[in-house]
Amino acid sequence: MNQHKDPLPERLRPIESLIREWLWIDRGRTIMLDVKRENLVEVARGLYKEIGAFFKTCAGVDERPLWGGYAVHHIFGIDEEGLDVVVYVRIPEKDYPWVPSIVREVPAADWCELEFRDLLGIDPRGRLTQRLVLPDDWPEEVKPLRKDVPYGYRPPRAEETKPAEVGMYPSGVPVGPYHPALHEPEYFELYVEGEEVVDVRYRGFHVHRGIEKLAESPRFDYNKVTFLAERICGICGFVHSCAYVMAVERAGKVEVPERAEYIRALLLEVERLHSHLLWLGVAAHLLGYDAGFMHAWRVREKTMILAEYLTGSRKTYGMNLVGGVRKDITPEKVPKILKVLEEVAKGTKKVADMIVSVPQVRKRLEGTGVLRKSDAAALSVVGPVARASGLNRDVRKDYPYLAYKDVSFKVPVYSEGDNLSRTLVRVEEIFESIEIIKQLLDRMPPGEVLNEEWDIEPGRYAVTSVEAPRGEDTHLLITGVGRPYRWRVRAPTYANIPALRPMLRGQELADAPITIASIDPCFSCTDRMLVIDVRTGKRSVLVTRPQVKVVSLG
Amino acid sequence: MSFINLALSLALLGVAVAIAPILDTVDRKLRARLHSRIGPPTILQTWYDIAKLLRKEIVVSEGGAAVIVPLSMTAASALLALSSLPPGMPSPFAPLDLLYLIMFSAAAHASFILIAVSSGNVYAVIGGFREFVLVSVNEVAYVLGLTAVALSTGVLSFSGAAYYGDFRPIPYIVSFALLSLCLYVSSARIPFDLGEAEPELASGVLIELSGPLLAFGIISVLLKRFLAAAVTATAIALPIMRYSGVYGLPGFGLLLGLTIAVWVIHALIAASLGRSRVGVAVKTLISLYIPLTLLAYTLLLFGV
Missing domain, CATH: 1.10.645.10 (Cytochrome-c3 Hydrogenase, chain B)
Structure with a gap:
């Protein structure tokens, strides 16, 4: 690593005792805090709630070729200091890697935790999990961002998969994946009482481009x-x-x-x-x-x-x-x-x-x-x-x-x-x-x-x-x-x-x-279909080719 | 009813069917000019669009068959309402022409809402309910406006007013303002195109229609729009016919010319506004209708 051993910034003093080591990756701009796994939640809480840092993103990395394990990098930013703070957590397990989830402390970490779970198989413990990025028929054992998975890997075509249950309310107004209000395919389900939207559910990441x-x-x-x-x-x-x-x-x-x-x-x-x-x-x-x-x-x-x-x-x-x-x-x-x-x-x-x-x-x-x-x-x-x-x-x-x-x-x-x-x-x-x-x-x-x-x-x-x-x-x-x-x-x-x-x-x-x-959204390239059985109100997402074919032929 | 009355009424219906799509192209062309773009390449573009839809196969979605009856009723009611107007001669429905006009206009709106409800599509149903709310408010004001216009001519019939109406200018102008506002709303243009509001409802009421059914849907909407322009034009033409003696074919031409002019004005208004929300639209309309109605009937009551 490109590191410099300068003092810890004053702003980070409240969490100093929780940090194993810090390294200046880019002097004055980016600091990496090496944190023990058991201290991660405390550090995240300190950064987010006490120090007032914003959460930028997190990333899982397969570092087995480097030192034998995995790592998770949580990136925070302290705007007033112009400082990026990378909280680095080593995960020694090779088979069932895990980290404590920080989503209760940092709600903004919700998706990126699910993403490293999908792509690297690093389990964020202590939260509800579901697939976010990978399609439902992707083989469970294949974690595409692991270094031993070739970039050209194509999973076998799944012909029969149990449709995923979605939806929380008996009725909703689907907006997407093809809708004149949306200029890219994405899917929102709006639950309405009269004209008032009472809740909304978003399903995205339908095609991850890799x-x-x-x-x-x-x-x-x-x-x-x-x-x-x-x-x-x-x-x-x-x-x-x-x-x-x-x-x-x-x-x-x-x-x-x-x-x-x-x-x-x-x-x-x-x-x-x-x-x-x-x-x-x-x-x-x-x-x-x-x-x-x-x-x-x-x-x-x-x-x-x-x-x-x-x-x-x-x-x-x-x-x-x-x-x-x-x-x-x-x-x-x-x-x-x-x-x-x-x-x-x-x-x-x-x-x-x-x-x-x-x-x-x-x-x-x-x-x-x-x-x-x-x-x-x-x-x-x-x-x-x-x-x-x-x-x-x-x-x-x-x-x-x-x-x-x-x-x-x-x-x-x-x-x-x-x-x-x-x-x-x-x-x-x-x-x-x-x-x-x-x-x-x-x-x-x-x-x-x-x-x-x-x-x-x-x-x-x-x-x-x-x-x-x-x-x-x-x-x-x-x-x-x-x-x-x-x-x-x-x-x-x-x-x-x-x-x-x-x-x-x-x-x-x-x-x-x-x-x-108004958020000027920019989404990925495609989506799947939502099927509503009008007799039972049951909803499912089409995931297999035969299912899509049956519906297409009416 | 003479042969010429019937012939002119039928001619009005024929002209309405023939030129409503052409007027729609004019509408599109005008909007394009205001948007600094070229717009449709030919005046017959909407007709070409309809013809293309008519040549496509009929695909009826589940529950979609139920829309066929209200779809036909919408077009038929709009045409019958049109035939209640005096096309240079008394309408075939005179002297009860106003009653028929109200009845058939209401039927056109009601069957349009039925298209939405029958299709069972969630967007269509929402669009249908929006239409229902808007029509409920608008039809009341429409009946009051129409009646006030007639009362200010002294004759409860447009056909009669064209021949022997005794126009009272001030109540007539106020009543006309109320009526023309109602008719603009019923033309389902921006800001009141809530039933079809494309960005939210993806064509709303018409969403389940495709091919020839969509072609009929488009014609129905255009006929309703033509009706709104023609009724407004009739209200403008009545005093001209009465005091200038423009009857027969010239009267027919006058009505047609004014209808086209009103259509263009409607198009220009629509191009300069944004779409409203159903709640806001209803509140705005009520806040305009109540004072206009009160003013019109007060003027009539006090013999101004």
């Missing part, structure tokens, strides 16, 4: 993973690519030319512009105001053309490499960029004013989908969702990276926590992004944009966070030989979806789509 495993495969090297990372998301792919290369560069101590850092920051802001304008249009459409939808997308189109002008692609820019970027933004491009920014600023002002002044739109945004500050903090939500609920969280300010330390900008924060606040946060962020791009262009230093002279030692470690349009995108990386040994990605939607339950409860059904959309 990207983390793929990155560890011999088909990939450090640079190729950059392009894989960009394909995690069709809207904010550059965020993932940046978070990944930054993790590699930090872990491997790769020097990155300053100009490349400016270009990356600039493109991240271009991506934020198009993403927020896209969201604004979708929100208007969900509220039945299609004029707002079309005009928001008309303005957005300019940002897409700008992206193409700067990178050669409207989306999936393919600009990043470990050590810098592939293409420079030359001075002769600056006037055109400024012209487009001017047009986008004017257009956004008009469209945003128009949308929020439509009475029906305003009424349906104001006071709906409220997420209280306490709930937002408990669930460690991120991005505009957090900022609209009064949490002043923005990775660009709290954990400065790339060129953000050299620019000044405001972080819009609202206290109402409703759909209108989330809308206004995004609208204000559009203008802030425009100002950031102008400052970056003004201050961009000359020089090279790519350092190709680097060599990365195995066993090094880094945690990076990038502020995506939807919130904080966190990547954990352990270096291997020629490629990552372990790469963990936590997209912002992962942190924000659990907040939908408190947001939707008590709302009218009509406002459910805009409330779901």
Whole structure:
């Protein structure tokens, strides 16, 4: 490990007695606390409730080839200090690895615990468990992220599997997996009394793409993973690519030319512009105001053309490499960029004013989908969702990276926590992004944009966070030989979806789509079907090919 | 009833069926212009869409067969309601044309709700109940508005008012405002398209329909929309017919022209608003209907 033995930060003193050892992974930025398994819950409680850290994610790692056991990494962030705290727990058992669950202390750890249970077979004890990521017919004994499972493993096709029982109420309104309010397939079941939503159940992770495993495969090297990372998301792919290369560069101590850092920051802001304008249009459409939808997308189109002008692609820019970027933004491009920014600023002002002044739109945004500050903090939500609920969280300010330390900008924060606040946060962020791009262009230093002279030692470690349009995108990386040994990605939607339950409860059904959309969700690629037997009210999820075939043929 | 009365009434029905989809394309084209996009490539686009649906196979979902009767009733009721209007000549239903208009309009709305309930789909049922709530409020105001318009002409018949109505301008204008608002709501456009609210209910009432059944569903909705525009147009045309003596074919043309104009106005209003919620919509409507109704009947009562 890349470690430095500096003193423990003052902020972490309350839990000092529970820490076996601490290592500065990245001085001033990331500290790893080696904690005995029996002290994990106490440490998590101390960090979350006493010290006031936010929970970012957790990851299980198969470290048997390194020292003979497994490990769990819980990543917390102390925003005020700009400090990532990795709580590292060794698990000596090779056959039935387990760790105590921290979900009672840290509700935000719910999904990632289930995820390491599914993918590595590390059992989080002391909580209810269920499959989260793997399909129901995946063989129980195969844990795909273990190092002895080949990346190309295909499980035998299951022809007959007992359908999983789902649903808690006798009746519900299914929203998804294919639904006009959702622009990606996902599944919500809303339980309603009249028009009021009384509860909600979400089922996601229907197709896990195995990207983390793929990155560890011999088909990939450090640079190729950059392009894989960009394909995690069709809207904010550059965020993932940046978070990944930054993790590699930090872990491997790769020097990155300053100009490349400016270009990356600039493109991240271009991506934020198009993403927020896209969201604004979708929100208007969900509220039945299609004029707002079309005009928001008309303005957005300019940002897409700008992206193409700067990178050669409207989306999936393919600009990043470990050590810098592939293409420079030359001075002769600056006037055109400024012209487009001017047009986008004017257009956004008009469209945003128009949308929020439509009475029906305003009424349906104001006071709906409220997420209280306490709930937002408990669930460690991120991005505009957090900022609209009064949490002043923005990775660009709290954990400065790339060129953000050299620019000044405001972080819009609202206290109402409703759909209108989330809308206004995004609208204000559009203008802030425009100002950031102008400052970056003004201050961009000359020089090279790519350092190709680097060599990365195995066993090094880094945690990076990038502020995506939807919130904080966190990547954990352990270096291997020629490629990552372990790469963990936590997209912002992962942190924000659990907040939908408190947001939707008590709302009218009509406002459910805009409330779901207000977190600007980004889901995986497909879903399974829910079957309701109308005679018995019994629900089941179709999991086998014959079951699907029977239903398809009616 | 003379042959020409019947011929003009039938012509109105034929024209309604023929041009409602064309007007829908106009609607789409207008919206597209306001959205800075091109919109449908031809004025016949909605007709092409309907024709395409009609050529598809009939797929009836479980419980879907039950929607066929209310679907037919919706279209038939809308057409019968249309034939209660004076198309340049007295309606075949005169002098009880207003009664028939109210009855058939209500039947069109009721059967539309029945489509939803019959399909058994959860989205359709929710859409149906939304329609029911909205129609319950709107129909009361519609009857009161229609009656107030008639009372301010001194004749309880549109056909009669076109020939010998004695119009009282101020009550007529207030009653017309009430009636036209009710008719806009009954046209099920934004912000009152709650039964079909696509982002929430995925077409709501019509969700179980596909192919030819969906084509008939679309025609039914368009006919209801045409009816709303035509009744509004009739209320505008009545004083013109009465005082300018525009009857027969010119009267028919006047009614048709005004219907198209009202349709366009409805389309423009819809394009500039967002969708409401059922609770908010009902409250808003009640807060508008009560003062307008009170004002109209007070003016009538005091002989203004």
